[in-house]
Amino acid sequence: MPDFTCVLDKDKIKKQISRTAEIISTDYRGRELVLVGVLKGAFLFLADLARELTLERVKIDFLQASSYGADTVSSENIVLKKDIDIDIRGKDVIVVEDIVDTGLTLSYLIAHLKTFGPSSIKVCAMIDKKERRKAAIHVDYVCCSVEKGFLVGYGLDYAEDFRNLPQIYHMKL
Incomplete structure (x- = not known):
């Protein structure tokens, strides 16, 4: 059985999401915004973030990529499993990620989304973790570093387990 140590509790998660949503709402006031969540990990974060935004026009879509499988390190072999459905041409897009680690998946996804012609693409991450960063990625909105x-919990998984945990934990096997 893995050993868990709490890194971010529920209150800190909620506080950081509210703060980040306030900044995004200010930055995009009067504009239409498309949030593109990266499945499966970002779905909880995206839902909480979207509810905190004070913008009038927000669209939500998802894409899914995989690079970890059942391991704790990226295979660096990125596979697009689900593409977006919304037309983002000429739109402001924020890619919503649970965690930016190596940056390889996010770099791949941003390059992919640029082919659809959005007017802008920014990145919002629940967690920015630079320990294993391999791609030069800028995270515009960061809840926690x-x-x-x-890490597992609050959408983050290990072999599809532990996404449901309400806090974020460091997992030791």
Whole structure:
């Protein structure tokens, strides 16, 4: 059985999401915004973030990519499993991620989304973890920065387990 150490509790998660939503709402006031959540990990974060936004026009879509499988390190072999359905041509897009780790998946997804001709693409992440960063990725909106460790909970998984945990934990196997 894995050992869990709490990294971010429910209150800190909620507070950081509210703060981030306020900044995004200010930055995009009067504009239509498309949030593109990266499945499966970002779905909880995206739902909470979207509810905190004070913008009048927000569209939500999802895409799904995989690079981890059942391991704790990226295979660096990125596979697009689900593409967006909304036309983002000429739209402002924020890619919503649970965690930016190596940056390879996010870099791949941003390049993919640019082919649809959005007017802008920014990134919002629940967690920015630079320990294993391999791609030069800028995260525009960060709720929390974490130095290191393999994290689970609040959408983050290990082999599809532990997404349902209400807080974020460092997991030791």
